[in-house]
Amino acid sequence: MNASAIKQAMAALPAQAVAENDHAKRGNHLDVTVAPDQVVAAVTILDGNGFFIEAITGVDWLGEKAARKKEAAAKAAAAAKAAAEAAKAAGQEPPPPPPAAPAEPEGSQVDDLEVIYDFNHYETLCRVTVRTRVPRDNPAVPTISEVYAGANWHERETHDFFGINFVGHPYLVPLLLPEDADFHPLLKDYKP
Amino acid sequence: MSAFAQTQLKETFVINLGPQHPATHGVLRVKLVMDGEYIVEAEPVLGYIHRMHEKMGENRTWAQFMPNTGRMDYLHALAYNHGYVTVVERAAGIEVPERAEYIRVITAELNRISSHLLWFGAFVLDLGGFTPLLYAFDDREQILDLLESVTGSRLTYSYFRFGGVYNDIDENFVPGALAFIKRLRERLPMYHALVTKNVILRTRLEDIGFITPEMCRKYGATGPVARGSGINFDVRKHEPYSVYPEFNFDIPVYPKGDSMARYMVRMDEIEQSMRIVEQAIAKLPDGPVMAPKAPKILKPAKGDYYHAVETARGSFGIRVVSDGTNTPYRLKLRSPTFSNLSLFGEACQGMLLPDALALMGSLDLVIPEIDR
Amino acid sequence: MIGYLKEIFSGTWSLFVGLGITIKYFFKPVVTVQYPREVLPMTPRFRGHIELTRDPETGGDKCIVCGMCQKACPSNCITVVGDKVEGAKKKALSRYILDFTKCSLCGLCVESCPADAITFSKDYNLAGPSREAYIFDLKKRLEERKG
Amino acid sequence: MSVHPEVIRLLIFLVGIIAFAALNAAYLVWLERKEAGHIQRRIGPKEVGPFGLLQPLADGIKLMTKQLIVPAGVDPVLFRIAPILVMIPAIMGFVTIPFSETLVARNLDIGLLAVFAFASVNVLGLLMGAWGSRNKYAVISAARVVSQNVAYEIPMLVTVVSLVMVSHTMNLTKIVGQQLGGFWHWNIFNFAASPLMPVAFLIFFVCMLAETNRAPFDMAEAESELIAGAFTEYPGMGFGVFFMAEYANIVIGCSMATILFLGGWDCPFGLYPGVHWFLLKMYFLIFTVIWIRWTYPRTTFYGLLNLSWKILIPISFVNLLLTSAMLKVF
Known part of the structure; x- marks a missing residue:
């Protein structure tokens, strides 16, 4: 089972990005980004190919969109400035200022939580990472505990730490945190 | 069906195994629904010593998180140190001198032997035999003495550094390690005669506590648990790191999947680790133990990095997400026993209480590592 | 049969x-070693709590009050306080507080010290009646060791 | 008013027996700890008195000063009466055990039966204590103990029956009397009666271990499974009495093995028979019991029943048949 075979199998899923990584540099072979509703399909492909589940976790990308926007704005400003200076140097009239807002397709301004599923294979060396992103204000991902029984605990742990709701999970109660915990400590805006 | 009829179906009772129980090695609680002495349902309840290492990692610099790694699995702390330094070195692109890698392997393997020895003793203690524990401690003590003389600590070593090791081995270490291996080679047959061949132990472990390879896969079991089910998976061979490819060693695999198979895997691994230590000592190169260009303040490039090492209990993986600053953005610690324990609920259904405890012992639980 | x-x-x-x-x-x-009656020697690299090293010339500490150890400590258990001394260029150490209740004996402070002013003590028999007994002033301890 | 001298004699013996049982219980704990220590290459108790000899005293004082808690919800009568019910039969067993030809409190003609009858009451006390303490672990332990005792009573008594057939008596003094005159007269080497006699001794010894709940058959306590089993809820001296009864039972079991198989007070070489030989043999057996405990892991409950029903009972019946056949033939 090598990475390219999995890549091909994954290609059947709609709207996703698959990247082959340099294992020596990154530590995994395949990075699959899918929409939340495609997670189960992607994981089922891996299950059919004999992968075992290593872990499920999340990453809180709080402030990522704002940072990106700022970066894009800075870039645009710098570009405009450079163009203006170049024009000035050439003795021309400065060109009209570019349209104010970057023409980025405006999605939701809410930051994302990323859910990362790590898979590995017992026989051949092939680490596959499945990623999906959900908005912070409504983090809901379908559960994969039907496919991998071991995902049950990993999803509970991720729910503990990030508050991600694994839809359809049979027993989504705190695992590592106290049973009455209503906080999610790994969120970047968590204040103890 | 009326509620009355439902309650009449089976007369079960709930028993709380732990959080304070002699066989749970720490503070694990297992909620058992029992039918007489048969287990109907088992639900491990975790988190009694949860310390949120992952959040701590986000609040400290890369170097400052180092002591935490050894505190998760205090029995095989050096492997955890090893995993952490390797993933950070991978992220920051630090080259490690060969001598440092050899020292890392030697000490980590000695530490693995000590972990297996303690497991051996504690496991037999779970089964009611007290004396082997003390014999195993006697041997383990020799390793701890050796490691203490090198690292300065007996349990939470924090010995490795990004780009090498803290300090070079001293002149007593190599003869001491060789003497220890000679001693343990003489003692292992005694362990086998006293414990492995003992008919009581065999009846308690053989054909009991089966874990199928499919179950391992679905739950992500690694390490001796998977190898006891016939899965030839060891990160040291499968995804070689450090200088492990230089050594000639075998991965003990027992296909049966019962508690005895897991027991035998660990006992054989002690021998394999001794082989690795011997070869590493024979090949130990000269040179520096610290990369000369290792930066004082680390700022790994943006991105995420993954690295796994084989600890005494299975594959320990670290996912590091760096945002280019001197603190990790996110640290995911994938501990092997967490996955290994998660299959306990399914594996012990229908078993008798003592057999389930033997099964639990054969999983080799270290609770701080599960709870993290 | x-x-x-x-x-x-x-x-x-x-x-x-x-x-x-x-x-x-x-x-x-x-x-076994009959512990309180027999005591084994500690290895030279044993990592106990930290201690100030003595400067053989002055008999005092070697600390330059740079605060590197304070920064290196993962558990924030070191507080270094220095005073400006008249005439001298460097600050002089006035108090070196180690909160041993939080210390995890990792040794990062010793490693980070540019002046070799701190080292590990070999003292492992620590027992005390209160939490406050473990907030050490290492400067004071160094002076007491003199006598 | 005159008192019958036999009554005075009996009283003196009773006091002596109780003292003997209590002292044994105390010093067997010391012996156990010392022996375990040396097997595990450590010293064992050493601080209280020379060689830790006063340790049992310290332990006793500690146990006695502890508060006797009766946990909420227990059956107070059963809970309180159980330790006594365990201790009394253990002491009663001593009444008819002959330490030497003359050193016996009451030489009953059915002494053998009396000892085994008293030994069986012990389990009742454990059951009551476990049931009364309202603890699930204790109830599991009680269920184990009862079926364990039922299972092991059979091979034990079958071996004893074969011995009775050889000796034609249940009087313990007479059984020993027939074995006097050197070790070749002992029942364990009585190959004329049955070639399986050493095996019968082994069976008896194993059953004795199981009856007294000693490792590797300590199903009742099984500390790594059931915490302390039947004794989980018992505080202070309540636990202490159970503990003493356990050791008293070991002494009785080893005495019975000595009397039935090892010729009681007989000297192996036919010289100077006396109580010292009896004690020597008995303490050697006790040493072995402790030695066994610190060598093996615990069996499981079903392993124990398998051993009894599949191995010990068939062999003991074979031994019984052989003995009766030999008796008929010769």
Whole structure:
């Protein structure tokens, strides 16, 4: 089972990005980004190919969109400035200022939580990472505990730490945190 | 069906195994629904010593998180140190001198032997035999003495550094390690005669506590648990790191999947680790133990990095997400026993209480590592 | 039937082998150290709590009050306080507080020290009646060691 | 008013027996700890008195000063009466045990039966204590103990029956009397009666271990499974009495093995028979019991029943048949 075979199998899923990584540099072979509703399909492909589940976790990308926007704005400003200076140097009239807002397709301004599923294979060396992103204000991902029984605990742990709701999970109660915990400590805006 | 009829179906009772129980090695609680002495349902309840290492990692610099790694699995702390330094070195692109890698392997393997020895003793203690524990401690003590003389600590070593090791081995270490291996080679047959061949132990472990390879896969079991089910998976061979490819060693695999198979895997691994230590000592190169260009303040490039090492209990993986600053953005610690324990609920259904405890012992639980 | 008897015999034999091993050890000398009465020497690299090293020339500490150890500490248990001394360029150490209740003996402070002013003590027999007993002023301890 | 001298004699013996049982219980704990220590290459108790000899005293004082808690919800009568019910039969067993030809409190003609009858009451006390303490672990332990005792009573008594057939008596003094005159007269080497006699001794010894709940058959306590089993809820001296009864039972079991198989107070070489030989043999057996405990892991409950029903009972019946056949033939 090598990475390219999995890549091909994954290609059947709609709207996703698959990247082959340099294992020596990154530590995994395949990075699959899918929409939340495609997670189960992607994981089922891996299950059919004999992968075992290593872990499920999340990453809180709080402030990522704002940072990106700022970066894009800075870039645009710098570009405009450079163009203006170049024009000035050439003795021309400065060109009209570019349209104010970057023409980025405006999605939701809410930051994302990323859910990362790590898979590995017992026989051949092939680490596959499945990623999906959900908005912070409504983090809901379908559960994969039907496919991998071991995902049950990993999803509970991720729910503990990030508050991600694994839809359809049979027993989504705190695992590592106290049973009455209503906080999610790994969120970047968590204040103890 | 009326509620009355439902309650009449089976007369079960709930028993709380732990959080304070002699066989749970720490503070694990297992909620058992029992039918007489048969287990109907088992639900491990975790988190009694949860310390949120992952959040701590986000609040400290890369170097400052180092002591935490050894505190998760205090029995095989050096492997955890090893995993952490390797993933950070991978992220920051630090080259490690060969001598440092050899020292890392030697000490980590000695530490693995000590972990297996303690497991051996504690496991037999779970089964009611007290004396082997003390014999195993006697041997383990020799390793701890050796490691203490090198690292300065007996349990939470924090010995490795990004780009090498803290300090070079001293002149007593190599003869001491060789003497220890000679001693343990003489003692292992005694362990086998006293414990492995003992008919009581065999009846308690053989054909009991089966874990199928499919179950391992679905739950992500690694390490001796998977190898006891016939899965030839060891990160040291499968995804070689450090200088492990230089050594000639075998991965003990027992296909049966019962508690005895897991027991035998660990006992054989002690021998394999001794082989690795011997070869590493024979090949130990000269040179520096610290990369000369290792930066004082680390700022790994943006991105995420993954690295796994084989600890005494299975594959320990670290996912590091760096945002280019001197603190990790996110640290995911994938501990092997967490996955290994998660299959306990399914594996012990229908078993008798003592057999389930033997099964639990054969999983080799270290609770701080599960709870993290 | 033969197998049954054989099993009984080999099983019983394994039990006697076990008894033989334990009785052999029964007559061997003990390996334990009777701790409070006998004390083993600590290894030179033993990492106890930290201590200030003595400057052989001045007899005082070597600390330059750079605060590197304070920054390196993962648990924030070190507080270094220095005073400006008249005439001298460097600050002089006035207090070096180690909150040992939080210390995890990792040794990062010793490693980070540019002046080799701190080292590990070999003191492991620490016991005290209160939490406050473990907030050490290492400067004071250094002076007390003098006597 | 005159008192019958036999009454005075009996009283003196009773006091002596109780003292003997209590002292044994105390010093067997010391012996156990010392022996375990040396097997594990450590010293064992050493601080209280020379060689830790006063340790049992310290332990006793500690146990006695502890508060006797009766946990909420227990059956107070059963809970309180159980330790006594365990201890009394253990002491009663001593009444008819002959330490030497003359050193016996009451030489009953059915002494053998009396000892085994008293030994069986012990389990009742454990059951009551476990049931009364309202603890699930204790109830599991009680269920184990009862079926364990039922299972092991059979092979034990069957071996004893074969011995009775050889001796034609249940009087313990007479049984020993027939074995006097050197070790070749002992029942364990009485190959004329049955070639399986050493095996019968082994069976008896194993059953004795199981009856007294000693490792590797300590199903009742099984500390790594059931915490302390039947004794989980018992505080202070309540636990202490159970503990003493356990050791008293070991002494009785080893005495019975000595009397039935090892010729009681007989000297192996036919010289100077007396109580010292009895004690020597008995303490050697006790040493072995402790030695066994610190060597093996615990069996499981079903392993124990398998051993009894599949191995010990068939062999003991074979021994019984052989003995009766030999008796008929010769």
